[in-house]
Amino acid sequence: MTIRLHSTAARDLVPLTPVIDGQVGIYVCGATVQGAPHIGHMRSAVVFDQLRRWLTYRGYRVTLVRNVTDIDDKILSKSVEEGREWWAHAYHYEQVFTAAYSAMNVLPPTYEPRATGHITEMVELIARLVAAGHAYPAEDGSGDVYFDVRSWPDYGALTHQSIDDMSDAADADPRGKRDIRDFALWKGHKETEPVTASWPSPWGRGRPGWHIECSAMSTKYLGARFDIHGGGLDLRFPHHENELAQSTAAGDGFADIWMHSGLLNVGGDKMSKSLGNSVFAHELLERFPASVLRYFLSTAHYRSVLEFSPELVERQRAAYDRVSGFVERAREALGADAPPVPVAAHGYAERTVDVPEDFATAMDEDLSIPRALASVFSTVKDGSKLLRRVTGGAGGADGTLTAAEARSGLARALAQVELMLDVLGVNPSDPAWGRTAADEQASAAEAGQGGDVVAALVDLLAARRAEAKANRDYQTADAIRDQLRSAGVLLEDTPDGYRFDLA
Numbered sequence: 001m002t003i004r005l006h007s008t009a010a011r012d013l014v015p016l017t018p019v020i021d022g023q024v025g026i027y028v029c030g031a032t033v034q035g036a037p038h039i040g041h042m043r044s045a046v047v048f049d050q051l052r053r054w055l056t057y058r059g060y061r062v063t064l065v066r067n068v069t070d071i072d073d074k075i076l077s078k079s080v081e082e083g084r085e086w087w088a089h090a091y092h093y094e095q096v097f098t099a100a101y102s103a104m105n106v107l108p109p110t111y112e113p114r115a116t117g118h119i120t121e122m123v124e125l126i127a128r129l130v131a132a133g134h135a136y137p138a139e140d141g142s143g144d145v146y147f148d149v150r151s152w153p154d155y156g157a158l159t160h161q162s163i164d165d166m167s168d169a170a171d172a173d174p175r176g177k178r179d180i181r182d183f184a185l186w187k188g189h190k191e192t193e194p195v196t197a198s199w200p201s202p203w204g205r206g207r208p209g210w211h212i213e214c215s216a217m218s219t220k221y222l223g224a225r226f227d228i229h230g231g232g233l234d235l236r237f238p239h240h241e242n243e244l245a246q247s248t249a250a251g252d253g254f255a256d257i258w259m260h261s262g263l264l265n266v267g268g269d270k271m272s273k274s275l276g277n278s279v280f281a282h283e284l285l286e287r288f289p290a291s292v293l294r295y296f297l298s299t300a301h302y303r304s305v306l307e308f309s310p311e312l313v314e315r316q317r318a319a320y321d322r323v324s325g326f327v328e329r330a331r332e333a334l335g336a337d338a339p340p341v342p343v344a345a346h347g348y349a350e351r352t353v354d355v356p357e358d359f360a361t362a363m364d365e366d367l368s369i370p371r372a373l374a375s376v377f378s379t380v381k382d383g384s385k386l387l388r389r390v391t392g393g394a395g396g397a398d399g400t401l402t403a404a405e406a407r408s409g410l411a412r413a414l415a416q417v418e419l420m421l422d423v424l425g426v427n428p429s430d431p432a433w434g435r436t437a438a439d440e441q442a443s444a445a446e447a448g449q450g451g452d453v454v455a456a457l458v459d460l461l462a463a464r465r466a467e468a469k470a471n472r473d474y475q476t477a478d479a480i481r482d483q484l485r486s487a488g489v490l491l492e493d494t495p496d497g498y499r500f501d502l503a
Contacts, residue, residue: 119199
């Protein structure tokens with residue numbers, strides 16, 4: 001087994017070779033809690049949650065650290081706009097982010113450090129950089145401390161840029177800088193800011209710059225060298241470039257692999273506050289089931305641009321309903337013989353099957369989830385045949401199978417499907433959703449979109465079939481059933497009427 005991941009620095013797939021055998025340390029840049037999360041935040045969270053789940057399935061002990069940036073310029077300004085103390089503002093939106101992560105079935109991180117709880121570590125790291133000649137206090141008396149980018153020959157290694165081609169660092173007053181590209185490690189306290197938003201340091205009262213926070217927190221919890229540093233593509237520069245420079249300049253090995261999730265577009269444009277096209281998570285969670293949203297976010301490769309629109313979510317909803325419908329009916333048919341629901345938090349130790357080989361191959365190769373989903377649907381297709389055999393429907397699995405063999409095969413197919421779906425975080429049986437597959441399908445019908453057209457047409461033909469059966473015209477009834485099957489609609493009679501599945 002070799003897991004290969006795309007390294008931003010290497011610009012290629014590289015094998016994952018853990019620093020500590022059997023363990024993987026991951027640091028993910030979390031929220032700057034200035035406001036409510038948007039769907040782009042959720043995409044990044046889902047990507048690294050899926051990475052964590054897959055590594056857990058592969059037997060690694062995973063430590064995932066996701067920070068909270070609860071002090072920065074934007075938090076200070078936004079708190080004034082909303083009429084709160086800055087710490088109350090940060091805590092409020094930290095809770096909003098946590099609720100959104102939970103709703104999207106993102107597992108809680110192993111550790112979730114706040115920036116304000118690690119000022120001491122940041123001051124110590126800055127002092128190391130000053131002592132090594134890679135940082136300097138501003139000469140204008142502001143109390144700022146800057147990283148000297150020209151003192152570090154490898155600056156630009158992550159994004160493969162030369163210093164002269166880079167934009168100015170606009171994170172502090174340039175008058176105190178030796179080079180306009182030098183970035184702030186420490187920001188001296190200003191009279192216009194609350195004293196509570198400052199801490200003592202060798203350079204006077206102030207607060208940390210954004211970039212130093214992650215360097216200090218990641219190495220505190222994962223060590224001077226760790227396996228994976230992740231975040232959204234928009235963080236590559238300057239944030240991650242600066243993290244890498246200041247950490248390595250201080251003598252830390254830092255991250256072996258840098259991973260970045262792709263951007264999310266709305267109407268063909270990158271989602272951004274400046275364009276006014278942000279799609280907020282709470283708005284989408286009011287409109288769509290969370291499981292459907294998470295499935296939608298999983299349908300493109302994590303490094304690719306994902307185009308968002310309500311219509312595209314609805315299109316993927318139909319696909320997810322097919323999978324969740326199979327899971328629901330298979331569990332109903334198997335009853336007490338249904339396999340246990342897989343649990344990522346327990347390391348999948350209680351699983352009764354392994355995922356199919358093609359699913360594993362896809363996930364090992366840089367989390368190729370679109371290919372992995374093909375394995376899910378292939379297993380659902382085979383499982384649906386066994387399900388029809390078990391429930392006595394026509395056109396089921398190989399007629400040479402005994403009822404017991406079909407039942408055993410269905411249990412195995414269901415276990416594999418649910419295990420794959422749990423690795424992706426979209427298993428409809430997961431209690432974390434708090435909703436059944438039937439609830440999801442009912443809400444789809446209530447939404448009055450997409451699947452209603454198919455359901456209405458099936459209802460019409462099913463009514464004609466029922467009428468033919470009542471008149472003992474079994475030839476017509478069978479012909480209608482066959483017509484539906486040829487169109488990919490599998491009709492199943494039940495004591496309460498009928499239900500259908502898409503083949």
